[in-house]
Amino acid sequence: MNHFKTSLYAFSNSDILYTDTLIRTLAQMINSKTIYFSRPVLIVGCRTNVENVTLEEGLHWENITRISQSRGKQFTEWAEDYFITSPSFPWNEVPEVVVGRPGYDNWLVYNSRKMKYNVIDATKTILAVHQTTLAGNNEGRNHSNRDYNLDLLNKMYKGIQYKKGVVGCIEMYTQYESKQFQVKTRKVRFSCKV
Template sequence: MTGSSNGGACSGKGVYLKLSVLFLLSTTIYVYLYSNITMQTFAIGEVMKGTISDIQRWRDKMEGWVQMIGGGSSHSYTEYVKNTSFPYSGHNVTRPQVRKSGNNENMVKPMSKLIFLPHKNIRKSTNVSKFNVVGDKPEVLLTLFTSWPTKAEKYVCHNNTIRNWLQLKPFIQPILFTNETLLAQEAVEKGWDVLPVRKAGRGVPILKYMYKDAMEKYKSRFYAFSNGDILYSHSLLDTLNVVLNSTHIPKGKPLMVVGRRTNVQDVTSEEAISGESVYKTANIRGKIFTVWAEDYFITSANYPWKDIPEVVIGRRAYDNWLVSNARKQKHVTIDATDTLVALHQTTKAGNQEGFKADNPEYNHNLLRRMYHQLHYSAGLTSCTEYYTHHSGDKRIKVLPRKIPRSCFPV
């Protein structure tokens, strides 16, 4: 009986061992097959995404070509773009020659081509009578410039900006700073002016030289850098006109206008097609952003940009430092948030792109080497000396502000 019992136990253990091995083998095969199938599915998905993206880009190009060629128009494409601007769009502005990047390591390298599409302008005309007219041409109120590298994920965003800023002509002169030859050609074809990036830090344009070059080449009442994903409406012109004629602001002092932006997720071409639709979209879908973020810097023609450190755009710290420095130097500072709609086109990159970019601490490290103390909180939009406000009769006024204690010391 004992021998028979031991034999049965051994037999049971052998069966259990075989089943265990079979189970492990089956599990290994399943995991292997599942992993392969998952990776292949992911790869196919990525290929399909790229294919769909290519199809969409070609569709957009075809739509642009149809709009340019269709309707039996004999005008050139440049003439077509001119017809999308405000009244007096025949305003002549010299088109600078685009310089190809040389061996200077500070110059931004050429990249791929980016197409900007034409569109039909449905924006109501700005009241020309509110602005000065020299001869038969309106005075340029603002020279507005920006810079960006070619990025596929920013295609719609930058296309919207090109069209939006173009609608502000001739009162506003849009400029793109770039050393990308193909990108520069596209911008010129669509009605913008282009200037080369004269000096950069780690491949990123240095802000002060952008101002100096724009101020040297163009004559206007104001000059401004703006991030390339910001859209504007008639409120920009209206606000600057009031600032220009305000009796509350000391005359002759350097002046800086800043403001908070309004974030809108995934702005469509239809929402960006006119100043009116930008204004409406910002009010319906927009969310006002923090007082820490400043995306545009509108300064007077006498602003001393030559004295500003060589901070670069698109990286954190420079915006708050610029405002705090303006306050320290007793320049006029104005917060235009209440009256100037600056719509930020929020994409998948989110609302903190400066923190995610290469060398995000570039400006902070530069400023820290130059100054013993950095009080960034003294450079918030809420720390400015003046602010713009809609009064009861819907007119814009510039009012003095009681600056919070948190804005000191400067």
């Protein structure tokens, strides 16, 4: 962020493959009249798990789309693997968590919702394919420091409601309707209220 000035910044788990849907969605968001960049923006979404992605399959957007449709399965709403933010997002206030371990993703979404930032679920417009290996889909839970984030965040913030930081609790979402990009608002279940 210190080296480049842009409308949005992102980080992603390194085992995720994207297609042109990422670029198209972000371009649409930047030009959207629905998103107010006066407040911090956080864009996240669910991934699609695909086992044993070959080099050839991962080389082209069309192949990634094809394998996601033929062999892919959308993962749980609890797992967020990419985070796209506006320059005003207060990263300096985020605790020193370990990326890839449980808790930081749901805390980040929950805290952003609680702070009334513009939090957007882009699952319907960004294809994020997780390259599932023999380690499986819960690899972060198999490390000796798997509870580091949960321990740290629970010490810092009493009563964190991680379940309110899942993708299904995000009020704003993206979609294409009649080939038109839209940012819409949905009514979330009562248990999601912050």
